[in-house]
Amino acid sequence: xxxxxxxxxxxxxxxxxxxxxxxxxxxxxxxxxxxxxxxxxxxxxxxxxxxxxxxxxxxxxxxxxxxxxxxxxxxxxxxxxxxxxxxxxxxxxxxxxxxxxxxxxxxxxxxxxxxxxxxxxxxxxxxxxxxxxxxxxxxxxxxxxxxxxxxxxxxxxxxxxxxxxxxxxxxxxxxxxxxxxxxxxxxxxxxxxxxxxxxxxxxxxxxxxxxxxxxxxxxxxxxxxxxxxxxxxxxxxxxxxxxxxxxxxxxxxxxxxxxxxxxxxxxxxxxxxxxxxxxxxxxxxxxxxxxxxxxxxxxxxxxxxxxxxxxxxxxxxxxxxxxxxxxxxxxxxxxxxxxxxxxx
Amino acid sequence: xxxxxxxxxxxxxxxxxxxxxxxxxxxxxxxxxxxxxxxxxxxxxxxxxxxxxxxxxxxxxxxxxxxxxxxxxxxxxxxxxxxxxxxxxxxxxxxxxxxxxxxxxxxxxxxxxxxxxxxxxxxxxxxxxxxxxxxxxxxxxxxxxxxxxxxxxxxxxxxxxxxxxxxxxxxxxxxxxxxxxxxxxxxxxxxxxxxxxxxxxxxxxxxxxxxxxxxxxxxxxxxxxxxxxxxxxxxxxxxxxxxxxxxxxxxxxxxxxxxxxxxxxxx
Numbered sequence: 062x063x064x065x066x067x068x069x070x071x072x073x074x075x076x077x078x079x080x081x082x083x084x085x086x087x088x089x090x091x092x093x094x095x096x097x098x099x100x101x102x103x104x105x106x107x108x109x110x111x112x113x114x115x116x117x118x119x120x121x122x123x124x125x126x127x128x129x130x131x132x133x134x135x136x137x138x139x140x141x142x143x144x145x146x147x148x149x150x151x152x153x154x155x156x157x158x159x160x161x162x163x164x165x166x167x168x169x170x171x172x173x174x175x176x177x178x179x180x181x182x183x184x185x186x187x188x189x190x191x192x193x194x195x196x197x198x199x200x201x202x203x204x205x206x207x208x209x210x211x212x213x214x215x216x217x218x219x220x221x222x223x224x225x226x227x228x229x230x231x232x233x234x235x236x237x238x239x240x241x242x243x244x245x246x247x248x249x250x251x252x253x254x255x256x257x258x259x260x261x262x263x264x265x266x267x268x269x270x271x272x273x274x275x276x277x278x279x280x281x282x283x284x285x286x287x288x289x290x291x292x293x294x295x296x297x298x299x300x301x302x303x304x305x306x307x308x309x310x311x312x313x314x315x316x317x318x319x320x321x322x323x324x325x326x327x328x329x330x331x332x333x334x335x336x337x338x339x340x341x342x343x344x345x346x347x348x349x350x351x352x353x354x355x356x357x358x359x360x361x362x363x364x365x366x367x368x369x370x371x372x373x374x375x376x377x378x379x380x381x382x383x384x385x386x387x388x389x390x391x392x393x394x395x396x397x398x399x400x401x402x403x404x405x
Numbered sequence: 406x407x408x409x410x411x412x413x414x415x416x417x418x419x420x421x422x423x424x425x426x427x428x429x430x431x432x433x434x435x436x437x438x439x440x441x442x443x444x445x446x447x448x449x450x451x452x453x454x455x456x457x458x459x460x461x462x463x464x465x466x467x468x469x470x471x472x473x474x475x476x477x478x479x480x481x482x483x484x485x486x487x488x489x490x491x492x493x494x495x496x497x498x499x500x501x502x503x504x505x506x507x508x509x510x511x512x513x514x515x516x517x518x519x520x521x522x523x524x525x526x527x528x529x530x531x532x533x534x535x536x537x538x539x540x541x542x543x544x545x546x547x548x549x550x551x552x553x554x555x556x557x558x559x560x561x562x563x564x565x566x567x568x569x570x571x572x573x574x575x576x577x578x579x580x581x582x583x584x585x586x587x588x589x590x591x592x593x594x595x596x597x598x599x600x601x602x603x604x605x606x607x608x609x610x611x612x613x614x615x616x617x618x619x620x621x622x623x624x625x626x627x628x629x630x631x632x633x634x635x636x637x638x639x640x641x642x643x644x645x646x647x648x649x650x651x652x653x654x655x656x657x658x659x660x661x662x663x664x665x666x667x668x669x670x671x672x
Contacts, residue, residue, distance in 0.1 A: 108558050134561035147559040151577045160573075161563030203563050 062086070065207050065239045069114025069124070071104050071263075073097055077112075078104075078263035084207070087233050087240040089254030090265075091247050091286065097263040098243035099144070102209045105241065106141045107134035118206055118239075137207075140200030140238075144212040146192045148184035154195050155180040161203030174198040190221045197232070208233075210242035214249050226252055247287050259283045275329065281403050284327040289401075290371050292326040296402060303347075303397055310370075315347045318402040325403045332399035333373035335366055337383055339392040346394040354389045368393040421641060428631075428638045436635040444610045445618035446639065452526055452614060453595050456533035460541050460590055465583070468545030469571070473554075483546065490539045494599025497536055501604040505531065528605035529612050537594035541586040548582020549575065588648050595644050615640045 068081040078097040082088065090098050103109045105116055107123065110131060116124040123137045124130060148157050154176055158167045171177040174194040184192060193213065200208065213229060214222050230253050233240055243260075244250050250257045251271035258268040259282070267279040278284035285291045294306040294314065303315045306326050314326050328348075339349055352369020357380065359365075364380040366373045371393040375383075385391060436442050471483055489497060503509050505522050515522065522528040552575050560570040576583075598616040605612040607621055615636060623633035 103558075106558075106562050108561070133566070134558070135564045135566050137562075139562055141559070141562040143555055143559060145555070147553070147555040149556060149559070149574060151574075160560070161565070163564065199563065 062237060063119045063206060063239055065105070065241070066115065066117045067101075067105060069104060069111035069116065069126075071097075071100055071109065071111040071114075073100055073263060076263045080260075080263075080265060082241075082258065082265070082268070084239045084241050086237075086255040087242065087253060088256045088258060088268075089250035090241065090243045090258045090260045091245065091250045092243075092260035093286075094245055096260045098245075098260055099211055101260070102141060102211050102241065102243060105137075105207070106139045106209060107132060107137045121206075138203075138205050139207050139209055140203055140205030141209045142193075142196045142200050142211060142213060144215060146184075146196035146216065148187075148192060148195055148199070150184055152184075153180065154182050154184070154187070157184065157195055158198045158202050160199060163203075165202070165204075167198070167202050170198045170202055188221075189217045190225055193217065193225060197229075201236075206238065208236065208238045208240040208242075210240065212244055213242055213253075214244065214246070229253060251287075259286055278327055278401060278403060281325040281327075281405055284325065284401065284403055289327045289329050290333070291403075292328075292370060293405060294324060294326060296320040296322060296324045304402065306402070312350060314350075314400070315397040316400040316402050317398045318400065320402040320404070323405045325405050327401040327403055328371070328395050328399055330365060330372045330374035333368075333371055333393050333395045335368060335373045335375055335379070335383065335385065336392045336394065337385075337389075339394070344394060345396065347397045348395050348400070350393045351390065352393065354385055354387050354391050357385060357387060366391070424634055424637050424641065427634050432631075433635055433638050433642075436632065436639065439632070441609055441613075441618055441622065442632075442636055442639070445613050445615045445636070446643070448526065448529070448610070448612070449595060449614040449616075449640075450643075452529040452533055453591065455526075456530045456537065456594055457587065457591050459530070459534050460538045460594075461587060464538055464542045465545060468542050469549050469575070471542075472546045472549035483543075486542050486546075487539050489536055490543075492536075494536060494597075495603060498532065498600040498603025501528075501532060501535060501600060506604075522605075524606045524608050524612055526612065529601055529614060532600040532604045533594040533597045536597055536600050537590040539590075540593050541583075541590035544586025544589065545579070545583050548579040548586070551582065552578045584652060588651055591651060592644060592648060595640070595647070615643075 062085050064083055064085040066083050071078040078100050080101055090101060092098055100109060104111050111124065111126065113126050114124065115122070115126070118138070122128070122130045123132045149160065152160065155167065155171065158170055168177065171180055174197060176191060176194050176198060179187065179191060184195065187195065193216070214226055217225055226249060233253060242253060255270065256268060257271050257274055259266040259274070261282055267274060267283045274283060274287050278287060278289065281291055292308055292314065294308040296304050296306045298304065298321070302317065304318060304320055306314045306316060306324060308314060316326060334346065339351070350369050350371050352371070355367035357364055357366055359377065362377050363374050364377050366375060366380065366385055368391045373393050471479065471486070504511055505515065506512050507516065507521065507523060522531065556574055556578070557570055560574045565573060596616055597614070598620070601612070601614060602617055607613045607617040609618070613621065619633045619636045619640070622629045622636065
């Protein structure tokens with residue numbers, strides 16, 4: 062499989078984007094808006110010029126500032142799918158898809174993306190999901206060696222999104238192209254990519270398989286971005302092998318991780334149990350946070366419950382059995398081994 | 406409010422209505438055979454066509470650069486391009502003489518190449534192009550600025566170079582704006598009077614365009630006012646017809662390229 066090697070510096074308005082990244086399968090860059098995610102794609106596609114660095118695809122030099130090489134976008138074999146899809150409004154669906162196909166027939170692509178019946182339609186008349194399929198087909202008609210996707214799911218409504226996410230994951234597997242996608246949504250990244258990089262203010266904070274980011278977040282930002290609870294406190298050596306963390310609220314938490322000083326206690330919602338009452342003698346979980354039930358949000362067959370400062374994820378059945386209601390008191394409990402400590 | 410609108414509309418339309426009220430259609434057609442009129446009409450159409458071709462050919466790329474490139478002095482350039490808009494025609498005429506006239510800045514250079522502009526159609530073309538081009542260029546800049554830069558970027562990543570991108574994406578998307586600008590420029594050019602009469606003179610068959618012929622007829626001939634009225638009516642009809650034709654041609658959408666695939670064998 063081909064590998065796209067990138068290593069460049071791109072000055073942006075308020076910071077410089079510095080990235081060194083090899084892409085051979087699907088890599089997702091996640092980060093808050095303004096982190097420079099789109100600029101990464103534009104730099105690889107040749108739409109903006111880094112001040113320093115290289116972009117090389119298997120020996121094909123697209124950019125090498127030392128050798129003064131910088132191919133124009135049309136000579137870099139990229140398929141870039143824009144966030145708003147950037148379909149040509151004056152061309153039909155077929156006209157859009159055929160734009161970069163250099164005369165090759167596109168019927169097969171139209172068929173594959175289930176847009177053949179829309180061939181004569183103008184982009185303005187398409188739904189969000191259809192636009193996305195047209196944009197993908199158009200990018201692939203150019204026969205790219207690298208696929209770049211800018212927020213591929215952001216323009217879709219929640220209902221369409223889960224379906225399209227599934228389809229897209231399947232498509233990326235089939236294509237087996239080096240793919241770099243950027244998104245602000247960690248769940249999308251984890252669902253689509255083999256490796257996820259967290260980009261903050263132009264720097265890569267952590268890069269790894271989604272499971273690793275969750276298991277070992279390197280810092281507080283990565284932890285909270287991947288969906289974890291982050292509780293701030295001061296760590297000191299506790300009893301046995303455990304570290305005790307005194308929270309700002311005065312409560313003590315325990316973690317199997319070692320740390321000292323200001324730390325963030327990281328715990329994922331699915332590690333947290335919720336109870337209406339707490340019996341310390343009959344619970345192996347050392348950590349207990351008592352709080353008011355803040356909000357109940359249903360996500361698929363689960364319910365996200367906010368208990369004081371902690372978000373827990375329980376099954377819809379459990380939520381019903383506990384008769385949780387906003388404003389009531391509940392206990393969030395989790396094991397010391399279910400926590401990670403990150404420096405603040 | 407409605408009264409004010411009615412007054413404004415009446416004020417704007419009355420002179421045009423008056424022209425046609427004084428000239429019967431028969432008289433209008435009869436005037437077409439008069440050599441002064443035919444000469445002026447032919448000259449007007451010919452010089453306008455050449456001037457507008459030049460305006461579009463040079464103005465389009467210039468406007469595209471102004472709209473899409475960021476360079477030092479860009480805003481100054483945009484202002485300078487629009488300068489002839491606010492220049493009184495007489496000042497434009499004097500300026501053209503001072504620049505291209507026999508004793509002007511470039512006069513000696515042009516002379517060396519054997520070019521004498523005085524009393525020629527080329528002088529008319531220059532005067533018309535000078536006063537009318539800003540109308541096209543400023544509108545074209547706005548039209549190009551309105552094209553989503555992401556569409557241009559998409560075209561490039563799809564393998565189209567700058568030229569192909571310009572003709573297949575930018576131009577079709579900016580076309581309506583360009584048509585509107587060209588219509589204005591054309592209308593202004595066809596009615597051009599002040600700069601032309603100063604720079605090119607008013608010689609029947611050589612530099613006398615319709616507006617100049619109207620003025621000459623009105624001024625000189627014993628039955629001049631009627632002839633001037635007839636020519637005015639003619640000018641209104643011609644420019645109106647050309648404007649409509651131009652709008653239709655430039656705004657015409659090519660039939661969808663998909664149609665030719667309709668009967669292609671399926672794969």
